[in-house]
Amino acid sequence: MTSIIRQDLSTRDWTIFSEKRAARPHDPGEKRKKKVLNSYEPGCPFCLGNEESTPEPLLVINGGGRWSVRVVKNKFPAVESMGSLEGGSYKKRHIEGPYLSIDGVGEHEVIIESPLHNDNIAKIDPDHVEKVVTAYKMRFIDVSNKFTNQLVIVFKNHGKRAGTSLDHPHSQLLAIPFVPGYIRNKMSESQRYYDEFGTCVYCDIINNEKSSGERLIYENEGYVAVAPYASSVPYNIIIYPKRHMSCFAEADKKELKGLAGILQLVLGKLYYLLDDPDYNFVIDTSTIDQSGNRHYHWHLEIMPRLSTRAGFEIGSGMNINHIMPETCAENLRKIRFIPNKKGGKK
Amino acid sequence: MTSIIRQDLSTRDWTIFSEKRAARPHDPGEKRKKKVLNSYEPGCPFCLGNEESTPEPLLVINGGGRWSVRVVKNKFPAVESMGSLEGGSYKKRHIEGPYLSIDGVGEHEVIIESPLHNDNIAKIDPDHVEKVVTAYKMRFIDVSNKFTNQLVIVFKNHGKRAGTSLDHPHSQLLAIPFVPGYIRNKMSESQRYYDEFGTCVYCDIINNEKSSGERLIYENEGYVAVAPYASSVPYNIIIYPKRHMSCFAEADKKELKGLAGILQLVLGKLYYLLDDPDYNFVIDTSTIDQSGNRHYHWHLEIMPRLSTRAGFEIGSGMNINHIMPETCAENLRKIRFIPNKKGGKK
Numbered sequence: 001m002t003s004i005i006r007q008d009l010s011t012r013d014w015t016i017f018s019e020k021r022a023a024r025p026h027d028p029g030e031k032r033k034k035k036v037l038n039s040y041e042p043g044c045p046f047c048l049g050n051e052e053s054t055p056e057p058l059l060v061i062n063g064g065g066r067w068s069v070r071v072v073k074n075k076f077p078a079v080e081s082m083g084s085l086e087g088g089s090y091k092k093r094h095i096e097g098p099y100l101s102i103d104g105v106g107e108h109e110v111i112i113e114s115p116l117h118n119d120n121i122a123k124i125d126p127d128h129v130e131k132v133v134t135a136y137k138m139r140f141i142d143v144s145n146k147f148t149n150q151l152v153i154v155f156k157n158h159g160k161r162a163g164t165s166l167d168h169p170h171s172q173l174l175a176i177p178f179v180p181g182y183i184r185n186k187m188s189e190s191q192r193y194y195d196e197f198g199t200c201v202y203c204d205i206i207n208n209e210k211s212s213g214e215r216l217i218y219e220n221e222g223y224v225a226v227a228p229y230a231s232s233v234p235y236n237i238i239i240y241p242k243r244h245m246s247c248f249a250e251a252d253k254k255e256l257k258g259l260a261g262i263l264q265l266v267l268g269k270l271y272y273l274l275d276d277p278d279y280n281f282v283i284d285t286s287t288i289d290q291s292g293n294r295h296y297h298w299h300l301e302i303m304p305r306l307s308t309r310a311g312f313e314i315g316s317g318m319n320i321n322h323i324m325p326e327t328c329a330e331n332l333r334k335i336r337f338i339p340n341k342k343g344g345k346k
Numbered sequence: 347m348t349s350i351i352r353q354d355l356s357t358r359d360w361t362i363f364s365e366k367r368a369a370r371p372h373d374p375g376e377k378r379k380k381k382v383l384n385s386y387e388p389g390c391p392f393c394l395g396n397e398e399s400t401p402e403p404l405l406v407i408n409g410g411g412r413w414s415v416r417v418v419k420n421k422f423p424a425v426e427s428m429g430s431l432e433g434g435s436y437k438k439r440h441i442e443g444p445y446l447s448i449d450g451v452g453e454h455e456v457i458i459e460s461p462l463h464n465d466n467i468a469k470i471d472p473d474h475v476e477k478v479v480t481a482y483k484m485r486f487i488d489v490s491n492k493f494t495n496q497l498v499i500v501f502k503n504h505g506k507r508a509g510t511s512l513d514h515p516h517s518q519l520l521a522i523p524f525v526p527g528y529i530r531n532k533m534s535e536s537q538r539y540y541d542e543f544g545t546c547v548y549c550d551i552i553n554n555e556k557s558s559g560e561r562l563i564y565e566n567e568g569y570v571a572v573a574p575y576a577s578s579v580p581y582n583i584i585i586y587p588k589r590h591m592s593c594f595a596e597a598d599k600k601e602l603k604g605l606a607g608i609l610q611l612v613l614g615k616l617y618y619l620l621d622d623p624d625y626n627f628v629i630d631t632s633t634i635d636q637s638g639n640r641h642y643h644w645h646l647e648i649m650p651r652l653s654t655r656a657g658f659e660i661g662s663g664m665n666i667n668h669i670m671p672e673t674c675a676e677n678l679r680k681i682r683f684i685p686n687k688k689g690g691k692k
Binding site: 002003004005006007009011012013014016017018020021076077078079080096097098099100101102103104151153155156157160161162163164172174176177178180181182183185204205208212229230280281282283284301303307308309310311312314315316317318320 | 348349350351352353355357358359360362363364366367422423424425426442443444445446447448449450497499501502503506507508509510518520522523524526527528529531550551554558575576626627628629630647649653654655656657658660661662663664666
């Protein structure tokens with residue numbers, strides 16, 4: 001058997017690993033050309049000096065005599081905050097024939113990660129990355145505490161294949177008024193594991209990965225970065241806090257510093273190994289009202305966009321991956337560079 | 347509220363509709379250039395005359411003195427058929443620490459839809475499309491009856507953004523030895539609906555769409571094509587058979603002809619409206635051993651690849667769509683063309 005199907009212990013979802021698939025013929029495609037970016041772009045609404053193109057900031061973190069991180073409302077929101085909550089209309093459900101819909105109430109914010117158009121989390125000052133993740137936490141708490149919001153997702157789209165519409169480095173926060181089935185299912189699987197084994201499934205994964213080491217990419221005081229056993233895509237990476245915390249908002253100041261450090265290091269390894277690949281990352285966490293629960297364990301998942309989700313993946317909900325996580329982890333471990341040195345590969 | 351969140355009645359998954367998102371600024375991207383294809387490509391393993399590049403065919407359907415449709419094993423399979431079933435090793439599960447894996451046993455076949463490199467289901471002879479869907483059914487039954495296979499998915503990837511590696515028109519069939527959670531969940535939702543209301547949720551959707559008409563794209567004797575109420579992507583289309591059938595294999599000869607007709611018509615409308623967009627389609631069906639059940643209802647779902655699944659979609663399992671299905675259905679209804687006339691827009 002040259003192909004193996006692995007189960008993700010935390011979700012019970014499966015991935016097919018078939019290294020043979022990597023060898024299949026392709027029609028010659030266009031070679032992706034990387035744009036060279038300037039530090040300032042006159043038409044970019046997120047650049048230093050163009051602040052009037054965005055709404056009033058919700059949060060500004062300064063540094064070096066100017067702003068370092070700025071959070072604004074998304075001008076093209078997927079969901080919108082309620083001006084008034086009168087009459088409880090924020091929870092309005094509509095029945096249309098046999099169907100159900102909900103008003104698109106929520107928040108959609110942009111975390112502008114730097115005043116400079118051509119900055120990159122993988123290469124900026126580590127203290128600056130700490131400001132970015134601090135902004136994540138501050139906005140996560142603020143938005144979560146508004147009672148119209150139920151689920152808050154912090155995510156980043158880097159590069160065209162990852163769905164970015166603007167090059168300027170930014171992340172997003174999106175809050176919706178309910179918990180979708182996908183998340184509920186993940187929560188229910190970890191609850192079931194806890195009921196069966198009396199331990200957090202994520203803590204068990206962390207301990208196993210630390211002791212086996214073959215999928216371990218990096219470890220610092222507070223975190224491990226792992227290529228998951230059932231990685232859904234090539235170079236899939238999960239950063240887990242070692243301390244059991246169900247909700248991202250539980251991370252303290254020191255833990256945010258540790259997160260910034262490992263996030264930058266791992267993104268730097270990806271940058272140098274794969275020539276600045278497009279990727280998404282997502283903070284996967286319990287809701288704030290589930291803080292302190294025993295079965296969930298927040299983590300940050302990075303999904304490079306090196307392959308395309310096609311018909312089988314859409315139809316089955318499974319993924320096909322052509323490279324084993326052990327190989328990815330080994331390649332990422334080998335890459336060494338000096339963080340915060342632009343162009344600084346060791 | 348300019349944004350609305352709709353629930354898919356059959357899966358209980360949600361989609362956020364926000365037409366504002368369509369207006370957001372984009373960095374200027376490269377305009378996609380369509381390749382002009384020849385009818386024969388010397389290096390293409392699927393072209394007429396190059397049959398020796400593929401393994402022995404599993405099925406050949408002839409027409410006009412040559413083959414029309416040819417099914418071969420995928421030379422770069424995601425999963426592989428078992429040579430021998432001795433010792434029941436086909437069902438081998440492996441325990442690795444806390445994790446579970448299964449041997450990649452299954453089938454991975456390619457349905458070559460035409461001998462000509464530049465053919466397109468949207469434009470070939472309707473009788474030829476009937477041969478393609480007949481090949482789907484024949485291979486679906488044959489593969490399903492092999493007791494190592496549990497789930498069989500027939501799908502098509504059209505164009506680079508849909509994950510095609512070869513331009514020559516082809517579909518695929520992939521069989522795996524178990525049912526993944528995503529499918530089990532869909533089955534369980536339709537079972538629950540049946541238990542609650544005593545009717546098939548898909549039959550209820552079909553009746554509702556026929557009577558309201560606002561999301562109806564096309565209807566023939568046996569089928570309706572609908573823009574789903576909670577469409578996950580722009581121009582999402584589902585073709586439902588009107589007769590209740592849980593499994594695709596239940597479709598008889600006349601029903602396959604009807605499927606070919608509506609599939610070609612709908613793909614033709616997409617072709618002319620959106621200039622040959624990339625798309626995936628998937629036959630979503632119960633397994634063959636669930637044929638005749640009362641709660642599931644097979645259908646064919648088309649997902650054009652006009653937008654990119656980004657961090658929020660990955661993290662939440664929900665989709666954000668910037669065009670309402672009522673608009674898509676109206677635009678598709680308006681497009682009229684003469685099937686089987688190359689370049690034949692009315």
